[in-house]
């Protein structure tokens with residue numbers, strides 16, 4: 001589904017939708033200062049004296065590894081230029097290029113677009129690469145993104161050769177540095193011969209983002225891509241909350257983009273939590289009909305009460321839900337159960353993964369439980385529950 005505004009049609013929401021695209025590399029990666037600093041520290045000798053380096057970036061999906069390696073390489077090339085050093089970089093996605101030959105082809109064709117895609121051995125391609133680098137007196141930073149895919153396919157030799165690229169030249173110039181990016185610890189996947197050229201200390205880890213960090217990432221992207229005051233604060237909170245289950249910034253940005261597109265389709269120039277829920281349902285919906293079907297009438301009534309009191313808000317308190325439950329039960333000819341039983345129902349619904357809860361303390365020292373519905377728009381769920389409850393009444 002791609003319904004970004006047509007050229008020439010002025011969007012009321014998106015200032016610059018390209019800033020949400022997959023290829024966009026932000027100027028600054030918030031909350032990744034430590035990782036960036038370590039990369040600079042490792043590559044300082046390249047700037048100062050032209051020596052090569054290896055580094056590993058390790059972390060789960062959406063923790064900013066690819067974006068950070070691109071940002072770093074762009075800035076490194078700039079810094080090298082200021083020192084009159086010729087440095088260039090290539091990022092190879094090893095999920096797309098998962099053999100030694102296809103990776104080498106990508107490297108060689110960076111310099112020679114017409115390089116034939118078959119008929120040359122790995123040794124010949126490595127030697128072509130060397131010639132190109134020597135001719136230009138260039139230092140190349142090679143980023144092997146998703147390197148674990150390559151290693152699983154048995155292409156460890158390539159990493160070995162690239163890591164020793166300059167060794168056979170006596171007293172020569174260092175011409176290749178290597179950055180391996182992976183979800184798993186690739187060091188454990190390397191054979192002892194290649195491992196000997198790598199240093200464990202050069203590993204940089206990327207932890208999953210916390211809710212607060214995701215919120216900052218979303219906020220920083222909103223500033224680039226949206227007109228001001230278009231995205232409601234509670235919508236941002238909900239996006240951060242939802243994506244914090246995985247600590248995944250990609251998911252957060254996808255939610256942001258889809259929420260914007262949904263609001264635009266409706267012709268509304270404000271993004272509310274309801275758009276976020278719909279965006280999540282489009283992206284990934286944990287709510288299945290069978291899950292709701294497994295609930296009995298009382299639990300369905302509680303869930304219906306939640307959707308009714310939520311409406312387009314991100315959160316409601318359990319107090320509001322309990323009041324709505326009393327009214328809803330009566331409407332369907334049921335006796336509302338007492339407080340303790342109500343809490344047990346809420347607990348069951350939460351355990352089913354149908355709602356999220358969070359507890360916060362207030363200034364007076366009391367504790368309030370907030371309910372949110374991350375997976376499905378309240379409207380959709382409400383209609384579904386009303387149908388189910390009506391048909392069970394008819395029996």
Ligand SMILES: Nc1ncnc2c1ncn2[C@@H]1O[C@H](COP(=O)(O)OP(=O)(O)O)[C@@H](O)[C@H]1O
Pocket residue numbers: 021022024025026028029030031032059060061062063064065066067068217220249250253
């Ligand atoms: N700290 C951050 N600040 C801003 N945007 C970020 C940050 N971390 C990740 N992103 C964005 O989130 C998305 C996923 O990041 P990516 O680098 O592809 O993750 P990974 O390679 O670890 O799977 C990209 O669009 C990226 O620009």
Ligand SMILES: [Mg+2]
Pocket residue numbers: 065066067145
């Ligand atoms: Mg990546």
